[in-house]
Amino acid sequence: MxxxxxxxxxxxxxxxxxxxxxxxxxxxxxxxxxxxxxxxxxxxxxxxxxxxxxxxxxxxxxxxxxxxxxxxxxxxxxxxxxxxxxxxxxxxxxxxxxxxxxxxxxxxxxxxxxxxxxxxxxxxxxxxxxxxxxxxxxxxxxxxxxxxxxxxxxxxxxxxxxxxxxxFPGSGWLRVRDDCLESLRRYRSKRALPSWERVFEELLRTAEGGQP
Structure with a gap:
């Protein structure tokens, strides 16, 4: 061999x-x-x-x-x-x-x-x-x-x-369930947020006790 x-x-x-x-x-x-x-x-x-x-x-x-x-x-x-x-x-x-x-x-x-x-x-x-x-x-x-x-x-x-x-310069990827994504889309549309980054930033500030 x-x-x-x-x-x-x-x-x-x-x-x-x-x-x-x-x-x-x-x-x-x-x-x-x-x-x-x-x-x-x-x-x-x-x-x-x-x-x-x-x-x-x-x-x-x-x-x-x-x-x-x-x-x-x-x-x-x-x-x-x-x-x-x-x-x-x-x-x-x-x-x-x-x-x-x-x-x-x-x-x-x-x-x-x-x-x-x-x-x-x-x-x-x-x-x-x-x-x-x-x-x-x-x-x-x-x-x-x-x-x-x-x-x-x-x-x-x-x-x-x-x-x-x-x-992926300056960015990353996240995968979420369809129902979670739909909720995020509604949240973004209701507040007329221009980007997904703004959605996450708002949610994080709210979770940390700040104002959206």
Whole structure:
């Protein structure tokens, strides 16, 4: 069986994507300089939140994910980030490829909440690999990529922030139920408010005891 080793070298935003996308630069090495005809690669990306420290402000923002900080010893569990796949062309010995990872800014998704809460530093990621490798000196042999193949990577928070700013400059997204949205629309229409920002600002002032 062909032994493959994976490492993540870098990550950058996709500059021309139709939606938020990160490009993870992977290095793939075949033991003994073996020839690989092609590789159908799958990757699961997971956030390992226990592997970094958090400021008090970040802890406050992460309360809806992990609860109160005094419970974090039991609640700071891995978060699913994304699944991605790529077809790697043939190579001998080693190669480098970009793995495109589609991202979301939907604040109902745990990974987006987590990224949004971080001010700086790095995001500890674990990349777990699977797939099929096609090898053979005479003809083709199909072999599975073992499930234990993985590599860690610490993604700078700034990379995520820059990607989101590129696709959603100065803004964000919230998803609400239809009935809640209809109530908000009626509230906005009744008060002739010019934007959704004004709606939320009024509601927040009222909740904090101020006047609309």
């Amino acid at each position: 062909t032994e493959l080793e994976f490492s993540c070298l870098d990550v950058r935003p996709e500059p021309y994507g139709t939606g938020p996308t990160l490009l993870f630069r992977l290095r793939i090495e075949a033991a003994g300089g073996a020839r690989v005809h092609a590789l159908a690669l799958r990757c699961q990306l997971r956030i390992e939140p226990v592997q970094r420290r958090y400021t008090p402000a970040e802890m406050e923002m992460l309360g809806d994910l992990f609860g109160e900080p005094d419970r974090w010893s039991s609640t700071l569990k891995p978060l699913q980030f994304a699944h991605a796949s790529v077809t790697v062309p043939g190579f001998t010995g080693a190669t480098e490829i970009d793995l495109p990872v589609a991202c979301t800014y939907d604040m109902e998704v745990a990974s987006a909440k987590y990224f949004r809460a971080l001010a700086d530093g790095e995001v500890p990621l674990l990349l777990l690999f699977s797939g099929t490798v096609f090898t053979g000196e005479r003809g083709f042999t199909a072999e599975p990529v073992p499930w234990h193949k993985e590599t860690g990577f610490r993604m700078p928070v700034k990379v995520w922030q820059n990607m989101i700013e590129q696709y």
